Amino acid sequence: MAEEKSLGRRILSFFINEESEHVQTQTTATTPNPENEPSQTQIHQTVAVQNASGTGVIDKKFVDHFVQLIEKSNLKGPDYFEYMQTLKSLSGLNLSEDKQYQAAWASFKAMGGVSEVSVLTTSANQYIGILDSDKKAFLNDVELAIAEKVGGLKNELKNLQNENENMAKQIIDLQNKINENNAKLTKVTTDITEQSAKITSNKSNYELTYNSFVEQIKGDILKIQQYLKSEA
Template sequence: MADSEQGIGKKILGFFIKENAETETSPSPAPAKPDEKQKTVSLPAPTIINKAGTAQIDRKFAEHFAELLEKSNLPGPDYFEYKQALRSMEGLDLSEEKQFQAAWASFKAMGGVTETAVLRTSADQYLGVLDKDRTAFLKDVEKALNERVGALNNEVKKLEENNKAYLQQIADLQKKMDENNNRLGQISGEIAEQSARITANRDNFEITYKSVVDQILADLTKINSYLK
């Protein structure tokens, strides 16, 4: 991809989000892995509007996907260069079909490409990269749920079994039973908190993933329709 004042990652990010919907000026942190320790209280992830204007997506995941696609960028003109040419047609008094066709003419002028198959092939490769990343992420989510919530549930079971034994003992064990019951109340809150945090993180990932994939798939549909 040709160099410019704007980095390739920023360009890719601009393909899938509305620039005027961004509200933060400082860089967002990389998406945290589900198994990383987090503070008890965390602020909600900042959201932005996707390029199609159909959904709010998580900024950190949008930037994560942009970085992922940047690292996977294929040599030579491909889908992303065509996407950049297509974006340059925005604001022109052209129908969508004419925009796709004009962008194709501009793309071909880069040289070396004459068949639209390169757009489909490269877009499919990028979709494969995204799908592989999603699979790995969901695996981490499942692992985190099993480790965190599973351990807490096991602790609940163990404490309940202990309580049954303590009922057979005399009064000096009553204090221990009360302490365990207090801990059970704390665990219930921790289970709800951990489950909600991990599930929300997964949902934000899925919404962002779907928005990016839907945009590429929509482009492929239009490419197949308009660039025959």
């Protein structure tokens, strides 16, 4: 005789067809991480089936969490999930959907002694309430994660932008200083050329004038020695 599935496994089968399930069914007690970072014991994979809104994929990490949450919150006595298990057992009988629901209800009443359909809807709504409470807690964690992680990253982004702006301003200031120095370099180079020319010219003039004076004096000495020799 085949081993009966655990409640968690049966709950999982209501939402994901085992034939299309491509992930391990191991579950953990870890609360879903709003930062989408799996714990070391958690296998983070996705199931290739559409969710109720028809978009995206159902994340196995969250499926495991919801299954465990509902399993822990399973109400005493036959209720929505026991009925859904009965309904699922009739899926291979080629009955129309309404006939399947009616046949499952008849079988469910006979096994569980429940006679009011409201037991099903009431318990189903209770499970929705449990999931809603978990969603509120999760969304609160999301906001905290955004404030802590994303807020910190935004501050870092702002700091980097300010740093870049300051460095860009410094680059502009440095470039302006370089341009100013280049203008001065041009002027100084011109001044060097002009001053060198003036100095060289003065040197030449000095030497020429010097030579003129010295030659004049030497000439005078020769003439003195020549013309005043007899007077000595």
